[in-house]
Amino acid sequence: MIRRKKDDGSGRAPEPLRLFIVAGEHSGDRLGGKLITELLRLSPLPIEFRGVGAEDMEAAGLDSLFAMSDVAVMGPLAILKRLPLIYRRVHETVDAAVRFRPHAVVIIDSPEFTHPIARRIRRRLPGVPVVDYVSPTVWAWRPGRARKMAAYVDEVLALLPFEPDAHRRLGGPACTYVGHPLVDRLPWIASLDTAALARRLALDPRLPVVTVLPGSRPTEVRRLMQPFGEALGLVAERKGGLQVVLPAVKSVMPLIEEGLKGWPVEPHIVMGETDKFTAFRLCDAALAASGTVTLELATAGTPMVVAYKVDALAARLRFLVKTPSIVLANLVLGRNVFPELIQEACTGETLAAALTPLLSDTPERRLQQEALGGIAELMAPPASSPSVAAAESVLRYALTGRG
16 A cells, blocks of 8 residues: 655656565564554655555555465474465465565565565566565574575564674675664663562562563473472572562463462462563563573563473484574673573573572672673664664665665
8 A cells, every 4th residue: 555645846646665575473563563664754755565464564554465374373283284375375475576566575584484485586576675674593593594595685684683793604695783673672671660560469578589481382381380390499498488470471371370280489470561571670580481581581681591491303403503502692692691401401400500599699690780781782773773774774775776
């Protein structure tokens, strides 16, 4: 749809830019919604959008070709079950892009869906620039993808500050750090009322507080609830008491409740983003599953211990992971400050041994606090916000073409 027509003085509305934007899951839809909003604000020309998205992108101005839920699946088995539909949607999307003749194409995350689309568009529309918003994890898994991407992606807009160096090292396409969406939330995180949450939960100021995050996926919760519970019991014994806050999401709440039956410590369960980030700011330390939440904890200034367990097959393939750490905060820092206990090392005893020193004034806690103080600076985007930086890059390609 065409938005914000502008008069060029001739009495005719100028020809709009045509942007084709494709997201494959809800996190990408959120990024895409902000991107479209900034594109409309910054563009010197009106813009017509086509592509694939969901609620956020549609609210901002995109008419999605089909429901994004058709392709928003995760995991090999889930993808396999829906493979014929996904394959059809890939080809429908490419055909729509060719008919649309865009000035630029933006693919957002979900590389299993968006990259086959980008490759096919490049073959059929070789002169159209392609921008990839969110780098695949080439720095950790299948690094050869970076060099292959250079054939069909003109620039990667990275969410993590170490990713441009990774693409240069691996022979990938041009890569620019635009900033992680979390940096937009830093003022809000700093403003949260921790005292109000402490009063609501009736926390005892004499006892340490630990925030526990066993994951948002069923497999994570099933594997981590037992060792996390054992660790908290040991820490409670060593510290003479412990208070636990557990931010939960509805989708895994039944699994959390089942896992809590064996816990020696009863947690305060909270829901929602506000209580979650307030708990981060309130607690003395966190025990967390590896994932984006470790970056959330880092931006909130929370010392942490990180753990993860995978199935037996994935464990045997660990040698394929080419990264010095699975903790995003460690990768941003460029050094392994936050303990990570994986697979066989993820036991109640080892987790308790790593967590206990973080609950008092120790060298381990001071080391993490010093490192946390630099996270926000390292994550600072080059523009006023990540979505502004991303929009500026996309407009540059749309207005000038490739090269």
